[in-house]
Amino acid sequence: MVNKELILSAEGKCDNHRVDHSIRTMYFGRRVFELELANAPEEIRRNPDFFVQALDWAAVLHDREMSVTEKYDFDHGKKAANRVDEIIGEVASLEVKEMVKFLCVFHVPDDSEITGLSETQAWILKVFKDADSLDRVRFDNGDKLDESYLRFGSSRGLIEEAKELWERTKTMTEPEAVFDAIFENRVE
Ligand SMILES: [Fe+2]
Ligand SMILES: [Fe+2]
Secondary structure: OOOHHHHHOOOOOOOOOOHHHHHHHHHHHHHHHHHHHHHOOHHHHHOHHHHHHHHHHHHHHOOOOOOOOOOOOOOHHHHHHHOHHHHHOOOOOHHHHHHHHHHHHHOOOOHHHOOOOOHHHHHHHHHHHHHHHHHHHHOOOOOOOOHHHOOOHHHHOOHHHHHHHHHHHOOOOOHHHHHHHHHOOOOO
16 A cells, blocks of 8 residues: 555655656556566565565655756765655665665666676666656657666556656646546555
């Protein structure tokens, strides 16, 4: 079940990374996760709810500390991770919060710069990065979606859906409004 604290913590400062981006990333995190779960490492297949919870929180928190002044704020993932304990509090377990911090920190560096991850970490990070990347359909510049960078085949199948969601929610600014528009109470 998605709790209200989670939805309301979606609050971005930077124009391209506002609430609507967070909630769409949350949606695509869940979509890619479901589509790829059968091929996930056993640790994830055994406890999917744990990983969906971490993906949800990471989606709403990962970009909220992005600087509005710097050209590209390479530290925004670390800054988000540093606020995880304070924002989530007791709403999620210590283990979930650790996974959320991991996703926040590692969503920033390029795949080629990331080494030494466990199989589970590598898989869940790929899901999160594809979810975040799918919302690049909102850009029409050098940041726009390049589908060859998507990590899972099923992510490529979600591109049209990503465009449709972007059109439908791009002007929304209230977390609950975006959430309702995307999930239509379908989230368990
Ligand atoms: Fe980011
Ligand atoms: Fe993002």
